Amino acid sequence: MKMHQRIAALTLVGLAMVFGQGCGGEPGEVQSGESPRSTGAALACTTRITYGNAWIHGAGHPDMFDVADGSVTWDGRCVNEGTNSYAVLSNGWKPYFTGNNACVLAMDTNCAGAPACTSRITYGPAWIHSGTNTYDDVGGRVFWDRACVNESLNSYSLLSNDWKPYFTGSNACAMSFMYSGCGGLYQNPVLNVDCADPGVIFDGGRYIATCTSGGAADAFPIRTSTDLVNWSSAGFIFPSARKPTWASTDFWAPEIHLVGTQYVAYFTARHTDGKLSIGAATATSAVGPFTDIGRPLVHDTTMGMIDATFFTDTTGRKYLVWKADGNAVGQKTPIYGQELSADGLSLIGSRVQLITNDRTWEGGVVEAPWVVARDGYYYLFYSGNAYYNSTYAIGVARATSPLGPYTKASAPTLKSVTGWEGPGHGSVVNTPAGSSVMVYHAWNAGHTARVMLVDAIIWRSGWPAMPEAPSVSSRPMP
Incomplete structure (x- = not known):
């Protein structure tokens, strides 16, 4: 399987390419700025991967999304590396984001069994909970403004659906968000010209x-x-x-x-x-x-x-x-x-x-x-x-x-x-x-x-x- 990888250390110095076997069975490589589809025969389904605004990418890739062959998923885990963080997708791609615990992705596929809009909230290691799961899957759209409130020796955040996850320690709130079947991501403004009183x-x-x-x-x-x-x-x-x-x-x-x-x-x-x-x-x-x-x-x-x-x-x-x-x-x-x-x-x-x-x-x-x-x-x-x-x-x-x-x-x-x-x-x-x-x-x-x-x-x-x-x-x- 060919892999498309975005590499960053403390700061981004460029885009890396990973060589391998394309999804359609042909060898190939992804050049900086290209859509990372395989160069072989296209599969019957694709996944559009939209990255949050903290995504680290070069000027040669101005779009905030990629389209990949097949059904691509993510388990929701966000890995910190220096002052940045990254996610590892099911096809091996490794998008980096500025800041710790900054992974936000939307996955929209036309493959069979595509889900209705669902949010996966994956919690950092300081999350206070029972059970073994480190995430919650929630119907609809759930988001967070990244505010973390200290309370005694712990801290908590308030999500848009009124959930209130607690974390051990002060300023310890850490969550990543994946949206499946919600149509992608956007960032304000939606119209960046004068439009008073819409x-x-x-x-x-x-x-x-x-x-x-x-x-x-x-x-x-x-x-x-x-x-x-x-x-x-x-x-x-x-x-x-x-x-x-x-x-x-x-x-x-x-x-x-x-x-x-x-x-x-x-x-x-x-x-x-x-x-x-x-x-x-x-x-x-x-x-x-x-x-x-x-x-x-x-x-x-x-x-x-x-x-x-x-x-x-x-x-x-x-x-x-x-x-x-x-x-x-x-x-x-x-x-x-x-x-x-x-x-x-x-x-x-x-x-x-x-x-x-x-x-x-x-x-x-x-x-x-x-x-x-x-x-x-x-x-x-x-x-x-x-x-x-x-x-x-x-x-x-x-x-x-x-x-x-x-x-x-x-x-x-x-x-x-x-x-x-x-x-x-x-x-x-x-x-x-x-x-x-x-x-x-x-x-x-x-x-x-x-x-x-x-x-x-x-x-x-x-x-x-x-x-x-x-x-x-x-x-x-x-």
């Missing part, structure tokens, strides 16, 4: 995203994806020639929703009278072309109105939720909700204040609402505080009726971490697999753009949580 929906096999465009000639870029990680451009809601005649600039916070048999894009723009207002445009496809309805949907001559979102309650009634821009004039920033007509193009009934900024962490602002119905509750996600710095965060409130009253969670659900500042303005998306994720923005390292991130939502005791988010290292695909 509005994202799932639309029959693909995801649709659109972002704030400000004063750009073409308003609201549209992108599509099949996996929430790899995105392709699909035009604009409003190319320059199709912009609403009532709007002048400041095209903010768009969302595209299926309302009845048509798609409606709700958005913010500055009215020609100077007030920020909420508009609507329709299309027969989620990627347009969109036609503005010819007037603002929400317009107040005394107060700007921004950040509209749409949802349908469990009985089929439709609602618009938005924010009053009170912070621009030194006032509170209530978030309102009001019922919509069946076509989503006019308001009916009376508006109701759902929440306002009354918690310390929210500062002078609550904004960017998104509402989902789940398990008898309506969950109102929102952002609070100053969008331009690390105080910005995402909170949540819940109610048993679509227009409240809403009760806020005691603390934000998502806050800044080292590496990602000001996470906010999120869309909550349910994947075909039944999981929930949030797509949101955060500032890049240079603080020059708000880029798009994706992280998992876990539902615990009637509330959403986003463990180890914003994520900075590799995660299993959403």
